[in-house]
Amino acid sequence: MVVPIAYYLVLSAILFSIGVAAFLIKRNIITVFMAIELMLNAVNLTFVAFAHRWHQVSGQIFVFFVMVVAAAEAAVGLAIIIAVFRTRNTLNVDQVNLMKL
């Protein structure tokens, strides 16, 4: 039994929508950041599915670069979260509404 490519794309759409909902609803800044990672993963699944469909390596190369940039982004983002927590003493995004630390 083979799996239609459309199923992979639908699964990725479901994951992306859950990521969007979590990004909008969650109030904890770390969880909001995790929702971004979830959306990146959903898009990666789309890339891999299309790379498989058209027998292209470049789709997988793209996923590789997304992973690398996501790792860099996670490091910088979590450092910013630590800096914000140190000055504001809160992780709630509603109370972090000034760019000034």
Added chain:
Amino acid sequence: MYLVIFFIFGTFCIAGALNLLLQRHPINSALSLIVVMTSLAVLYLLLGAEFLAAAQVIVYSGAIMVLFTFVIMLLNAGEEERTRGSRAAYIVGFPGAAALLGLLTYIFLSLRAPLGNAQLGGGTLVTTHDLSRVLFRDLLLPFEVTSVLILIAILGAVVLARRES
């Protein structure tokens, strides 16, 4: 058999993502995100991307999520409290995400026949050998630029998280 494996791990993915959305404690969300990422690695294997499956486990569920759990424990993050902003997000967020999901699902399922099926075997497996040939020959400059990017990210993280004296 591939369909069965796809449905099992696809269910794991969706269950983990929903758990991320519904849990109020960030550490629970982080652990369910690890479930999502590891199940996605299995799906990558089903699509014949063996290097990316390994990289997904090592980079995402290994490095990035360890960093997340480390920060959660470091900051001693408790349960999130509900505020006024969250009610507005409830009103806009759920219908917006549902509309997005409905639109995308409709488009993908209506394109089901031209998109075809995922088939393993018959030269569809992209080996690490194929991947590295493209990465280190055709895309050498972007690869080197990303290593500089990671170096800058490390320096930025150190500077941002440093305690001001």
